[in-house]
Amino acid sequence: MPAADGSAEEFRRRGHAVVVGASLAGLRAAETLREEGFAGTLTMIGDEPHEPYDRPPLSKQVLLGRTGAGDTLLPRRRALEARWLLGTAATGLDLAGRRVRLAGGEEVRYDRLLIATGTRARPWIKETEATLDGVLTLRTAGEAARLARRLDARPRRVLVIGAGFTGSEIASACRERGIDVTVAERGPAPLVGALGGVVGAVAAELHRAHGVDLRCGITVTALEGDQAGRLRCAHLSDGTVLEADVAVVALGAVRNTEWLAGSGLAAGPRGIACDAGCRAFDVHGIVTDDVFVAGDVARSPHPLFGYQFLSLEHWGNAVAQAEVAAHNMVSPGPERRPHLWLPAFWSAQFGVNIKSVGVPPMGRELAVVQGSLTERRFAAVYGHQGRVIAAVTFDHGRWLPFYGRLIESAAPFPPDFAQVDRAPGGPRPIPAEFPDPALPTHGPTVTLSGYAPSERRVTFVPARV
Amino acid sequence: MDLNRCEAYAQCAFQAPDVFAMHGEEALMYEPCPGDERREQVMRAAASCPVQAILVEWPGGPAVPEEAGTGARG
Incomplete structure (x- = not known):
């Protein structure tokens, strides 16, 4: 019985809430639903066999062998x-009939639906090479367990393809365990898509200081196996042949939206578009009122950043967006929150x-405001159109809330506050050196895309999945 | 652990050194599901965190579903 057509109160009392995606965002949304007095039926659907687990430790504690992948x-x-x-x-969605189709053929009816299907690791582009024994990705607990087992077996060399955050953390774990590692990065430096070339150069020094064989401006053209189907070596774009027992493909993430193809929702490789209240848009750009989105798979306009639609593959975003989505699912219009x-x-x-x-x-320029790049301990702020738009710290995290407030209050860039231990005149802004957004990369953690009222243009076109 | 909140005051590493450890100056490593024998340590660590970045769940505490494992998840 549809219990809650239209009325939030009816829904709160005896509606059926379905959450697709049983990871961080799905779990926190479900908890918030109950916290806000949702007394109806709650169904959690997840493609992984595990209860909701935390992913950040997978590339750190788990690879170091300190924590089991299932723990x-x-x-x-x-x-x-x-x-x-x-x-x-979940394999399909019937918007008109309010039904989620499952892999087994079963259908689940909902009154309100939350989609939090997240992302998966982007697989190696060549399918036959991707299936070689020793070619891995890292996103799920299962993948982490496989990689941790490989590292336990002391491979002679690990090749990490892509020097984003995940790739860099994998390389770091390898070095800490005394395992030789080569990192192949297409861009000019690690983390360049997320933090730009200036900070990327510091990250490159970090890699090299810890014994990583870092090769930038290089792509892997082929992975080659032996007759038994085990990875033997990799061919690099500069002609080098690199012997490796293990290759970890760390080329960013793919959003899990394929199951929504043809559903009528505005879902695609960039995620599912939703409004600031987490309500999904349909393909016509009309907002739905019974389908909500949260976490890595969502992309929503942010007033602080020119109402651009942001997809944020961030742990904290998954939590915060899930809480807002759940609140709005059980609240009447005027009580909804952005x-x-x-x-x-x-x-x-x-x-x-x-x-x-x-x-x-978003920052074109950057100014180092505390510490120094050469010491690899610093705080730097990014500027966009004369205001502070972002900040990054290396071992300076305690000051980050201060910079957060500068961003929220649209403080001027270059910053005009007095600085301790600095020459008068303030920091000198330098270009932040982000790569041309039209060039494919391993994928920045933030994708700027789509419609902005003041500047309507597309700046990044991801490869078709 | 909400490591966005964590500001590396390292109180947890003093209170529960078997569970929390600083890794370098500011990064924190922790055991996500420590055993029951660490319960008191972990509760002290959570209580002493100046920015309240540690969330703890023990069996018998909030919401432990059917076959959920033992130990804290923090």
């Missing part, structure tokens, strides 16, 4: 009283804590 379950905030359909992928989270992320690699707030790739 990163997320703590629960409260009881859920949900029906769990785990190991069950998702106004300030983007933030962290990464630990080579013993350095890298943190960021705001949207660095």
Whole structure:
């Protein structure tokens, strides 16, 4: 019985909420639903067989062998009283009939739906090479377990393809375990898509100081196996043949939206477009009122960044957006809240804590405001159209909330505050050196795309999946 | 662990050194599901965190579904 046509109160009392995606965003949304008094039926659908678990430790503690890949379950905030359909992928959506189709053919009716299907690791482009024994990706607990087992077996050399955050953390774990590692990065430096070339150069020094064989401006043209189908070597674009037992493909993520093809939702390789209240758009650009989106798979306009649609593959965004989406699912119109989270992320690699707030790739210029790049301990702010748009710190995280407030208050760039231990006149802005957004990369963690009222243009076209 | 919140005050590493450890100056490594024998340590660590970045769930505490494993998840 459809219990909640239109009325939030009816839905709250005896509606059926279905959450597709049983990871961080799905779990936190479900908890928020219950917290806000949702007393109806709750169904959680997840394609992985595991209860919701935390992914950040997978590329750190788990690869170091300190934590089992199955031991990163997320703590629960409260009881859920949900029906769990785990190991069950959603394969289709019938918007008019309000039904989610499952892999087994079963259909689940909903009154309100939350989509939090997230992303998966982008696979190696050549399918036959991707199936070689020793070619891996890292996103799920299962993938982490496989990679950790490989590292336990002391491979002679690991090749990491792509020096984004995940690739860099994998390389860091290898070095900490004394395993030889080569990193092949298409761009001029690690992290260049997320943080630009200036900060990327610091990351490159970090790699090399820890014994990583870092090769930038290089692509892997082929992976070659032996007769038994085991990875033997990689061919690089400069003609080099590199022997490696293990190759980890760390070329960013693919959004899990294929199951929505033909559903009528505005879903594609860039994610599912939704409004600031997390309500999904349909293909006509009309907002739905019973389908909500949260986490890595969502892309929503942010007022602080010119109303651009941002896709944020960030842990904190998954939590914050899930809370807003769930609140709005059970609230009548005037009580709904916008998702106004300030983007933030962290990464630990080579013993350095890298943190960021705001949207660095929007920044054309950068100014180092604390510490120094050569010491690899600093805080830097990014500027866009005369205001502070983002900040990054290397082992300077305690000051990040201050820079967050600068971003939220549209503080001027270059910053005009007095600085301790600095020459008068303020920091000198330098170009942040982001790569041409039209060039394919391993994928920045933030994708700027789509419609902005003041500047209507597309700046990045990802390869077709 | 909400490592966006964490500001590396390292109180947790003092209170529960078997579970939390600084990795370099500022990065934190932790055991996501420590055993029950660490329970008291972990509760002290969570309580002492100045920015409240540690979320703890113990069996018998909030919401432990059917076959959920033992230990804290923090």
